[in-house]
Amino acid sequence: MPFNIITGDITKVTADAIVNAANSSLLGGGGVDGAIHRAAGSGLLAECRTLGGCKTGEAKITGGYDLPSKHVIHTVGPVWQGGTNGERELLYSCYKSSLELAKQNGCESVAFPLISSGIYGYPKDKALQVAVSAIEEFLADNDMDVTLVLFSKSAFHIDGRLFEGINDYLGRNLAKPISPPKKHGLFGALRGKSAAPLGSVRQESNDEICEEAAQVFDMAAQPMEMKSCRAEPAQSLDDFLKSRDESFSQLLLRLIDESGMTDVQAYRKANIDRKLFSKIRSDVNYKPKKQTALAFAIALQLDLAQTQDLLAKAGYKLSDSLKGDLIVKYFILNGQYDIFVINQALFAFDQSLIGC
Numbered sequence: 001m002p003f004n005i006i007t008g009d010i011t012k013v014t015a016d017a018i019v020n021a022a023n024s025s026l027l028g029g030g031g032v033d034g035a036i037h038r039a040a041g042s043g044l045l046a047e048c049r050t051l052g053g054c055k056t057g058e059a060k061i062t063g064g065y066d067l068p069s070k071h072v073i074h075t076v077g078p079v080w081q082g083g084t085n086g087e088r089e090l091l092y093s094c095y096k097s098s099l100e101l102a103k104q105n106g107c108e109s110v111a112f113p114l115i116s117s118g119i120y121g122y123p124k125d126k127a128l129q130v131a132v133s134a135i136e137e138f139l140a141d142n143d144m145d146v147t148l149v150l151f152s153k154s155a156f157h158i159d160g161r162l163f164e165g166i167n168d169y170l171g172r173n174l175a176k177p178i179s180p181p182k183k184h185g186l187f188g189a190l191r192g193k194s195a196a197p198l199g200s201v202r203q204e205s206n207d208e209i210c211e212e213a214a215q216v217f218d219m220a221a222q223p224m225e226m227k228s229c230r231a232e233p234a235q236s237l238d239d240f241l242k243s244r245d246e247s248f249s250q251l252l253l254r255l256i257d258e259s260g261m262t263d264v265q266a267y268r269k270a271n272i273d274r275k276l277f278s279k280i281r282s283d284v285n286y287k288p289k290k291q292t293a294l295a296f297a298i299a300l301q302l303d304l305a306q307t308q309d310l311l312a313k314a315g316y317k318l319s320d321s322l323k324g325d326l327i328v329k330y331f332i333l334n335g336q337y338d339i340f341v342i343n344q345a346l347f348a349f350d351q352s353l354i355g356c
């Protein structure tokens with residue numbers, strides 16, 4: 001997946017390069033710097049000694065030695081001094097210079113810690129936003145797998161109002177899965193003999209859901225204009241007949257063409273890697289994962305009905321009893337189609353990210 005977020009120890013990550021949050025001497029220290037040097041062994045320090053240090057915001061590359069990764073990219077983050085001394089630009093530059101250096105060295109995968117958010121005191125939520133925006137900008141023009149490795153989930157904060165908004169929406173819309181009727185088969189259930197009377201899960205109308213979400217997003221002062229939730233005008237008969245016979249791959253490629261995006265723009269917006277996209281393009285009967293199909297619905301900015309159509313081509317549907325589905329639905333209803341924002345929300349709620 002071009003952009004992924006995981007929790008764990010970066011010294012255990014297998015990637016072409018892992019990034020070290022170093023200090024300007026490059027001669028080791030505490031935190032992730034200490035962990036990387038310990039895991040890499042003395043060869044790393046010996047090579048670092050030859051580099052002559054590193055300026056804040058810049059990056060230098062060495063071998064990985066005893067680490068599972070081939071390279072270590074050492075970058076020096078800014079010390080947080082309140083945010084008025086160019087810290088954001090310097091931190092942004094750490095990610096950009098590390099990614100450019102990885103690209104120059106032919107790396108196809110890179111793992112980052114949350115630079116400056118430990119000993120250097122950069123507030124973790126601000127550090128996360130800088131990291132995500134720098135990585136997002138790089139991936140808009142480059143094919144690479146970039147993973148953000150958080151030492152602990154506590155390092156992860158999305159915008160508090162957005163978190164509350166989603167939490168509130170889930171609280172009121174997350175359907176309890178209806179347990180299958182005990183004694184009667186489906187037929188019995190249809191005759192109304194099931195333990196859980198059908199319709200026991202409150203199905204809000206589209207308008208009601210939109211109304212709720214609009215209130216939440218107003219509160220969260222998100223710069224989002226409400227996208228109309230009303231069903232799109234009915235398809236023409238010709239479109240309907242055409243779409244009925246299409247496979248997932250055929251429908252997807254047609255929607256990409258109609259969107260005016262190039263294939264590359266579409267798969268990058270969907271957080272899908274180039275190899276997977278070429279599989280989908282070359283196999284008319286390709287069966288994607290649900291996360292992949294959902295990611296393309298977001299990249300294409302489909303509304304709810306169109307999203308369900310695309311998912312149905314792959315045998316899936318959005319379910320109100322699945323937290324991850326409901327979170328994606330929440331963003332679609334609000335016309336928020338930035339997959340990096342959606343994936344941070346999914347991560348915050350311990351759900352699988354979309355893309356692949």
Ligand code: APR
Nearest residue numbers: 009010021023029030031032033113116117118119120151
């Ligand atoms: N794997 C992943 N992340 C880690 C690990 C690890 N093994 N160890 C620590 N982290 C996380 C921290 O929790 C923090 O969120 O890395 C982030 C960066 O923290 P620091 O390592 O303290 O780095 P930084 O804040 O950039 O300070 C750099 O600390 O280690 C010294 O020599 C280094 O002087 C430099 C300063």
